[in-house]
Amino acid sequence: MSLVSLNHYNRSYFYPDDRIQENLSDITKLHFDENEFQSMITETLKKRKSANIDIQQISRQTKISNKNLRLIEQLKFDALPPMPVKKAFILQYCKVVKNLTRL
Numbered sequence: 001m002s003l004v005s006l007n008h009y010n011r012s013y014f015y016p017d018d019r020i021q022e023n024l025s026d027i028t029k030l031h032f033d034e035n036e037f038q039s040m041i042t043e044t045l046k047k048r049k050s051a052n053i054d055i056q057q058i059s060r061q062t063k064i065s066n067k068n069l070r071l072i073e074q075l076k077f078d079a080l081p082p083m084p085v086k087k088a089f090i091l092q093y094c095k096v097v098k099n100l101t102r103l
Contacts, residue, residue: 032083037090038075044094045073051101058100062092069093 048058055073059066071079072093080086 032077032087034077037077040094041072041075041090044097047101048097053097053100058093058096061096061100062089064089064092 048055055066055069058064059069062069068080068089071077072090077086080089
């Protein structure tokens with residue numbers, strides 16, 4: 001049995017074999033659950049369209065580019081900046097749309 005190391009946030013973790021390291025690779029993605037975010041974005045997009053909120057208005061409030069907002073709405077997560085920026089962009093988008101639809 002050999003030890004395998006996994007570097008995460010400048011910390012080293014040692015595991016007894018490769019299988020454990022492979023199973024833990026998802027943890028190093030900062031718990032980004034695509035299915036959870038897809039449903040949240042789909043609901044938010046419906047709210048935005050029903051309230052006639054322009055994507056440029058969201059861009060002005062969030063300081064997220066129109067391009068990245070469109071990628072979020074198209075569920076193209078791989079084209080977004082890396083984690084944790086990706087997660088922050090998505091959460092900020094949903095928060096702003098939620099606040100704008102309350103008005």
